[in-house]
Amino acid sequence: xxxxxxxxxxxxxxxxxxxxxxxxxxxxxxxxxxxxxxxxxxxxxxxxxxxxxxxxxxxxxxxxxxxxxxxxxxxxxxxxxxxxxxxxxxxxxxxxxxxxxxxxxxxxx
Amino acid sequence: xxxxxxxxxxxxxxxxxxxxxxxxxxxxxxxxxxxxxxxxxxxxxxxxxxxxxxxxxxxxxxxxxxxxxxxxxxxxxxxxxxxxxxxxxxxxxxxxxxxxxxxxxxxxxxxxxxx
Numbered sequence: 673x674x675x676x677x678x679x680x681x682x683x684x685x686x687x688x689x690x691x692x693x694x695x696x697x698x699x700x701x702x703x704x705x706x707x708x709x710x711x712x713x714x715x716x717x718x719x720x721x722x723x724x725x726x727x728x729x730x731x732x733x734x735x736x737x738x739x740x741x742x743x744x745x746x747x748x749x750x751x752x753x754x755x756x757x758x759x760x761x762x763x764x765x766x767x768x769x770x771x772x773x774x775x776x777x778x779x780x781x
Numbered sequence: 782x783x784x785x786x787x788x789x790x791x792x793x794x795x796x797x798x799x800x801x802x803x804x805x806x807x808x809x810x811x812x813x814x815x816x817x818x819x820x821x822x823x824x825x826x827x828x829x830x831x832x833x834x835x836x837x838x839x840x841x842x843x844x845x846x847x848x849x850x851x852x853x854x855x856x857x858x859x860x861x862x863x864x865x866x867x868x869x870x871x872x873x874x875x876x877x878x879x880x881x882x883x884x885x886x887x888x889x890x891x892x893x894x895x896x
Contacts, residue, residue: 704882715785715871715887716824723882759824767812767831767875767883768839773823 674699674764678772685750685779693745693775695760705743706769707736708759716759750779782807785888787872793894794862802857802891804872812875812883813855814839815847817868818890824871830855862895869893 675698685691697705704723708716720729722738729736733754735746745758757776761769788803804813814829816839826839830849844866846858855874859866869892875885 704878706884708887713890715873715889718884718886721878721882721884723879761824763882767877767885768814768826768829769885771824773821 674762674770676760676762676770676772678758678760678775680775681773682776683778685747685777687751687779687781688749690746690748690750692747693758693777695743695745695772696741697743697760697762699762699764699770701764702762703765704763705738706761706763707734707743707745708761710757710759710774719758747777750777752779752781755779784808785872785874785886787870787888787891789891790889791892793896794859795896796863798862799858799860800862800893801859802870802872802893804855804857804874804888805853806855806872806874806886807853808874808876808886809852810874810876810886811852812885813849814873814875814885815845815855815857816871816873817841818871819868827857827870862893864895867893867895 677696707719710716720736725740757774759774761771785806815827816824828847833852872888873885875883
């Protein structure tokens with residue numbers, strides 16, 4: 673059974689304080705690892721897809737990396753508007769995704 | 782493009798009542814999904830569809846039915862609502878990015894309370 677574990681559950685940062693979120697996964701045959709951002713009361717917003725170990729993708733202050741067992745979402749010099757819940761999901765077979773429970777990030781000014 | 786839209790945004794039902802949630806997408810995506818999101822449980826797949834006229838069960842299908850009569854619409858039905866179905870429901874659609882990979886895009890959600 674595919675499993676996705678995200679840590680920490682919650683993270684509080686000061687504006688400008690860089691950090692990383694972790695997504696550990698267990699799947700048989702990874703076809704894609706996805707990161708989403710979810711704001712309160714809204715649907716998840718697609719950020720990145722990573723396909724193979726060693727791959728990296730960047731978008732503004734966010735950089736996602738992938739190894740054979742985990743993915744990291746690095747946040748460089750975060751701003752208060754980066755506050756959100758970040759979700760990780762894996763695709764192993766077909767088009768279905770298995771989601772982690774998310775990391776709730778709060779960036780204080 | 783509106784992307785993925787959901788109707789209604791909020792609903793309160795009494796136990797035993799029925800209702801249908803509507804999902805529409807204007808991106809011409811083949812695949813559509815219904816999830817529920819509960820605190821501490823993450824997003825869980827209820828049912829999905831890989832094309833017009835097809836449906837399949839996900840992780841938590843009991844108590845729900847779905848239909849995909851048109852490519853752009855995916856309906857989620859609750860025939861006899863129970864308090865355990867109180868949740869936030871998200872619809873998503875996806876397209877094939879590569880031979881084996883898909884990217885899913887989500888709607889804004891429907892908050893359902895069953896009393």
